[in-house]
Amino acid sequence: MAVQGEAPVSAILLISCPDQKGLVNTVTxxxxxxxxxxxxLEQHVDRAEGRFFMRVAWDLTDFVIPRESLADAFNKALAIPHQMDWQLYFSDCKPRMAVFVSKHEHCLFDILARYQSHEWDIEIPLVISNHPDLEQAVTSLGIDYVHIPVNKDNKADAEQQQQQLLEQYQIDFVVLARYMQILSDxxxxxxxxxxxxxxxxxxxxxxxxxxxxSAYExxxxxxxxTSHYVTAELDAGPIIEQDVEHVRHTDEVEDLVRKGRDVEKVVLSRAIWRHFNHQVLVYGNRTVVFGS
Amino acid sequence: MAVQGEAPVSAILLISCPDQKGLVNTVTxxxxxxxxxxxxLEQHVDRAEGRFFMRVAWDLTDFVIPRESLADAFNKALAIPHQMDWQLYFSDCKPRMAVFVSKHEHCLFDILARYQSHEWDIEIPLVISNHPDLEQAVTSLGIDYVHIPVNKDNKADAEQQQQQLLEQYQIDFVVLARYMQILSDxxxxxxxxxxxxxxxxxxxxxxxxxxxxSAYExxxxxxxxTSHYVTAELDAGPIIEQDVEHVRHTDEVEDLVRKGRDVEKVVLSRAIWRHFNHQVLVYGNRTVVFGS
Amino acid sequence: MAVQGEAPVSAILLISCPDQKGLVNTVTxxxxxxxxxxxxLEQHVDRAEGRFFMRVAWDLTDFVIPRESLADAFNKALAIPHQMDWQLYFSDCKPRMAVFVSKHEHCLFDILARYQSHEWDIEIPLVISNHPDLEQAVTSLGIDYVHIPVNKDNKADAEQQQQQLLEQYQIDFVVLARYMQILSDxxxxxxxxxxxxxxxxxxxxxxxxxxxxSAYExxxxxxxxTSHYVTAELDAGPIIEQDVEHVRHTDEVEDLVRKGRDVEKVVLSRAIWRHFNHQVLVYGNRTVVFGS
Amino acid sequence: MAVQGEAPVSAILLISCPDQKGLVNTVTxxxxxxxxxxxxLEQHVDRAEGRFFMRVAWDLTDFVIPRESLADAFNKALAIPHQMDWQLYFSDCKPRMAVFVSKHEHCLFDILARYQSHEWDIEIPLVISNHPDLEQAVTSLGIDYVHIPVNKDNKADAEQQQQQLLEQYQIDFVVLARYMQILSDxxxxxxxxxxxxxxxxxxxxxxxxxxxxSAYExxxxxxxxTSHYVTAELDAGPIIEQDVEHVRHTDEVEDLVRKGRDVEKVVLSRAIWRHFNHQVLVYGNRTVVFGS
Incomplete structure (x- = not known):
């Protein structure tokens, strides 16, 4: 963790735009x-859509454009002329993640274990839950735990409170770690x-x-x-990672649940890793996962 | 292949019945x-259904009940008292399989390669297709190929012809190797x-x-x-075998088709192997696959 | 967890003996x-070795032999006549597990998460480490953590201390969760x-x-x-569970380490689960893993 | 297959050279x-070795350098200044593959099935075997089959004959489809x-x-x-593709052989596909497999 300051700082640029000749050359x-x-550097062309995708990271050591003007410079020089959607990140900025959880703890515990081990180069300042059960496991690691009960009547209020917390903690992205409430559009x-x-x-x-x-039936x-970005349609958002496990006729529902927990936590953690390494681009309902 | 006659002959019994005390003991x-x-010997109890399943194979060398009276003897002694559904096979009887195919040849070719290699201890006397394209590949191995065109108007006639062939060739089971016609109920x-x-x-x-x-979309x-037994509801029958392959954003539809072919042919062949080794029992819409 | 007392108590018997006619019948x-x-009930015959293996579990509710005399009764009636190696367990006795760990924490944390979630029906009263680093994570869950430094000079003493602790805590089995010391024969x-x-x-x-x-090279x-029982020859004991993960040319050593951690912790936990459910029998350098 | 002439022709360039600033930009x-x-376009930097790898394909429709001078032009302009090892291919040149086989036919049959299905855009004019057994299966597809017996005494002669055939048939690459003879250095x-x-x-x-x-033991x-390029040291060459299959204690050696056959043929075919699509670069004893 501490070595971060010692490694050279990189800029990471994610680009999506209509395909055309010479784009890689232009950017490089x-x-x-x-x-x-x-x-x-990795590029991908979706031929069916005629769409170009690119992820490029470069060492800023001798780069002459100052960090604070890079976005503007890139926008004028390349993004506007080529109709690019783009995102710019710097390797020394740690993404800030919040976790929403209910009572199933295996995904949360897996996330916390990685956090505690410094496996991930991110900040997790906040966990929000509609139940009080997991507070101790979270706060013992110095992470704030906010219990926001949710029911039919208070849903709008609860979400407002959640959003205020996300702003207050300057959260970059949210992970639903088996959070059993449906979020509003x-x-x-x-x-x-x-x-x-x-x-x-x-x-x-x-x-x-x-x-x-249902699988048992x-x-x-x-x-x-399946880990995916959340969209308005339930369980239908762009898929980031999937994995499976074989089962047999001897596996009852509780065995599926047991075997499934290990797949869930690993698949979720891989998706989080891809996300905070800025390797995922969404186009329509599909993802480009660079480096996969 | 030729060693079959030398190995001791076994009887294979598949049983499904209401669960009760002492069934394993009674049968053994x-x-x-x-x-x-x-x-x-392998047994399984579906606790949710209260159903007992068993597959047992025994050496007939010193068995005192003659083969021809075994079914009757078992039926009277055990099957009727215990309300057993049961099937009895002998290891020296080669199952006879027919293949239905259309134009996609990879599954058929995989089956033919195994047949030609004597990988499988079965007979394949007959291939039926609604297209003439694959005749040469089949007949060159000494297997009969019958071309039965199918369209909306002749479907009933075509199926009647197919059934007559299945009877005539004494077919035990049918494999749809990417056969693109829907069979009638x-x-x-x-x-x-x-x-x-x-x-x-x-x-x-x-x-x-x-x-x-659809997967690409x-x-x-x-x-x-997925290989499964065919039932009246399309693609909804009891599943025998499934397997998967990872794909990436760079895989276009044609790549999915290419990667999928290898999964299809292996999954189908595994299911065929389970079936002709009498390892599959169906109960409701689920399968018990012994030895898996 | 609390439901254990309410479920009917079962006896679990593991048997290994020379193969002979009628063993399943005799036991049932x-x-x-x-x-x-x-x-x-599950049986397996190793034909090459002429060895019979069996795991059978039965409900003790109406069983007429008292628990305390069951071992003796079985021994006289069956084990001695049939030269059986055997083990007997009761489903209401929770196995007691100790963990040995060094500094890599991912396997320990995964174990602790399962313990904390009551995912496993066992006791973990003791963690022993040659480093002090992970004490807080362990003791915060009410598990004792004993720091026993190990070096060339004190190895015998250290092991004596470890063994005393294992006896004192009545430990049934030990898990080396990336413990970096080699145990003496x-x-x-x-x-x-x-x-x-x-x-x-x-x-x-x-x-x-x-x-x-080495894998990278x-x-x-x-x-x-690979999870395995420890024997005198390093990394050569009977294998319980293995799993793999695909890697690419873009994966550097640190990526292998990262991806590997998830495989390690899941494979170890599966092996532990098999072990405390009394599903593993060792014969020679191979394992029979019932229910797999 | 027939569409090949209609698709625009591409040049495919594979590059390996010491890493330095601006290489992607220079090439594009x-x-x-x-x-x-x-x-x-895909690039990869092996940081440990300080080595740059790139695969780039471009449409030749409007490309102003004629095909016949492209190699020279690239060599002078880029390869020599940057110390590049490189290979150049054109998408309308079908690679020519020879197969060496002994008696195990499953890999050969899988290759022939793909060939027969036009699944692969290559030519297979020649199969060489140290046994006569598989001749009919090969020649019936219009592929020449040459039987060259190999024993201790005639090995040098046999290899000379093999090499002459490879030259005569203008073979680009050789596939050992379970060929049981060791080739000379x-x-x-x-x-x-x-x-x-x-x-x-x-x-x-x-x-x-x-x-x-050995696996069973x-x-x-x-x-x-494992599919790999052959080098002087047996089974130690650069790995192209690997895959695995789970087995259980019930699997005897013959079951491992049976399950293994399906893994072998699929892994070999994937490697062949990568190779003739010019996606594999070797550096030291490792492969860069673009598009994987």
Whole structure:
């Protein structure tokens, strides 16, 4: 963790724009002629959509454009002429993540274990729950735990309180770690592609509630988990990561739940890792996951 | 292949009945007291359904009940008193399989390669297709190929012709190796749990036509294949085997099709192997796959 | 957790003996005629070795032999006549597990998370470490943490101290959760098939130290983890569970380490689960894992 | 297959050179300023080795440098100044592959099935075997089959004959589809990174003969297959693809062989596909597999 200050700082640029000739050359020339050294570059063209995607990271050590003017410079020089949607990050800025959780603790505990081990180079200042149960496990690590009960009558108020907290804690993205409440469209729209959910099935099979029960009923031989960005339509947002586990006729529902927990926590954590490393671009309902 | 006659002949019994005390003991005692030596035994209890399942194989060398009276003897002694559904097989009887195919040849070719290699201890005397394209590949191995065109108007006639062939060739079970016609309910009912289909998705996701296109549209990170017994409801029958393959954002529909072919052919062949080894029991819409 | 007392108590019997006719029948008859109801039975014959293995669990509700005389009764009636190695467990006795750990915390944290969630029906009263680092994470859950430094000079003393603690805490089995010290043969022999290790490679590839570095050097496309019982020969004991993860050319050693951590912790936890559910039998250097 | 002539022709360039600033920019500028349109680009930097790798494909439709002078032009403009190792391919040139096989036919049959289905855009004019057994299956597809017996005494002669055939048939690369003879160093050196082998274990575990027997003896819970370029050291060449399959205690050696066959054929075919799509670069004993 402490080595971060010692590594050279990089800029990370994510680009999505209509495909056209020479885009890679144009972008790398901008970096190169300004003294940047590309340390990682990946591009992808969605031929069906005629859309170009790129992730490029470069060492800022000898880069002549100051950090604070880079966004403006890039915007004028390249983004506007090429109709680019773009995001710019710096490797020395730690993303700030909040976790929403209910009573199922395995995903939260997995996240906390990674946090405690300094496995992830992020800040987790805040956990919000509609139940009080997990407070001690969270606060013992120095993370604030806010209990906001949610029911049919107070949902709007609860969400307002949640949003205020997210602002107050300067949260960059939210992780729903088996959070059992459905967020309103308004809430979701405030954090586009910044709310990550874990669903306990290999979507699009078994959306909604009780997927392990449905999987058991259907007699499938594999179960899975899916992490995705949350959109207005339940369990239908852009998929970031999926994985599966084989099951047998001897596995009862409780065995599916048990085996599924391990898939869920690993799939969610991989998605979080991709997200805070700025490797995910969303286009339509699909993701480009660079480095995967 | 030729060693079959030299190995001791076994009887294989598949049982499904209401669960009750002492069933394993009752069945093994029947075998043991009649001089049989159990070479393989597996039982399973579906606690939710209160249902007992068992597969037992025993060496017939010193067994005192003659083969031809075994079914009767078992029926009277055990099956009727315990309300057992049961099937009895002998290891020296080669199952006879027919393949239905359309134009996609990868599953058929995989089956033919195994047949040609004597990988499978079965007979494949017959391939039926609604297209003439694959005749040469089939007949060159000494397998009969019957071209039965199917369209809206002749479907009933075509199925009648198919059924006559299945009877004439004494077919035990049918494999739909990417056969692109939907069979009638009547046809399906004539071969309960004896028609195996391969569907090119991890069901229940993406049933019906063009699952790879749907998978691409949904932006999934895994694709899969499912082999199942055919029932009246399309792509909803009891699942025998499933497997998956990871895909990335760079995979276009044609890449999903390419990667999927390998999953399809392996999953179908595993299901066929389970079936002709008498390892699959169906109960409701679920399968017990012994030895898996 | 609290429901345990309410569920009917079962006896679980693990048997290994020379194969012979009628063994399943003999054992089930013993259970049945004494009023037991078999709830789970699995047998396996190693044909190459001529060895019979069996795991059977039965409900003790109406069983007429008292618990305290069951071992004796079984021994006289069946075990001695059939030269059986056997183990007997009761479902209401919680196994007691100790964890040995050094500085890598991911496996320990995963174990603690499951413990804290009551995911496992066992007791973990003791963690022993050759470093003081992880004390707080352990003691905060009410588990004792004993720091026993180990070096070349004090190894025998340290092990004596460890063994005294294992006795004092009535430990049934030990888990080496990335414990970086090699145990002496004497220590290992005191806990035959009762010390579970996690090795961070798909053994037998890359035994010994720094397997991820070796995997990187060799340019493999998959990495893995192996949980096994500890024997005198390093990383060569009977394997309980293995799993793997695909890697790419873009993965550097630190990426292998990162991806590997998730495989390690899941593979170790699966092995622990199999062990405390009494599903593992060792014969020679191989394991029979019932229910897998 | 027939559409090939209709698709625009691309040039595919593979580059390996010491890492330095601006390489991506330099290469893309060369393409762009000469009228090429990049359709695919992937780069990788091996930081440990300070080595840069790149695969770039561009549409030649408006490219102003004629095909026949492209190699020279690139060499002078970029390769020499930047000390590049490089390879240039054109998408309308079909690679020509030869297969070496012994008696195990499953990999060969899988290759032939793909060939017959036009799944692969390559030519397979020649199969060489040290046994006569598989001749009919090969020649019936219009592929020449040459039987060259190999024993201790005639090995040099046999290899000379093989090499003459490879030249005569203008073979680009050789696939050892379970060919059970060890090639001489001289033979191997004549086809650097152009001989692909399939080994029936997850290397580096179980190199050499009878890996399934060794896997069984060791009691592993996964088996696998590895495709790699052949080098002088047996089973130690750069790995292209690996995959695995779970096994259980019930799997005897013959079951490992059966399950292994499916892994072998799929892993080999994936490696062949990567190779003829010019996606593999070798550096030291590691591969960069673009698009994976």
């Amino acid at each position: 020339q901008f970096i190169y002629t300004n003294g940047g050294n590309v340390v990682d 308004d809430f979701i729209k405030s954090y586009p592609n910044r709310i990550i959910n874990i669903h306990h099935s290999f979507l699009p099979a078994f959306p909604g509630a009780r997927p392990y029960h 259907r007699g499938v031989k594999i179960i899975g988990a | 005692q029947f075998i043991y007291t009649n001089g049989g030596n159990v070479v393989d 009547d046809f399906i009912k004539s071969y309960p749990n004896r028609i195996i289909n391969i569907h090119h998705s991890f069901l229940p996701a993406f049933p019906g036509a063009r699952p790879y296109h 949904r932006g999934v990170k895994i694709i899969g294949a | 008859q013993f259970i049945y005629t004494n009023g037991g109801n078999v709830v789970d 004497d220590f290992i022999k005191s806990y035959p098939n009762r010390i579970i290790n996690i090795h961070h490679s798909f053994l037998p590839a890359f035994p010994g130290a720094r397997p991820y570095h 060799r340019g493999v496309k998959i990495i893995g983890a | 500028q060369f393409i762009y300023t000469n009228g090429g349109n990049v359709v695919d 001289d033979f191997i050196k004549s086809y650097p990174n152009r001989i692909i082998n399939i080994h029936h274990s997850f290397l580096p575990a179980f190199p050499g003969a009878r890996p399934y027997h 060791r009691g592993v819970k996964i088996i696998g297959a």
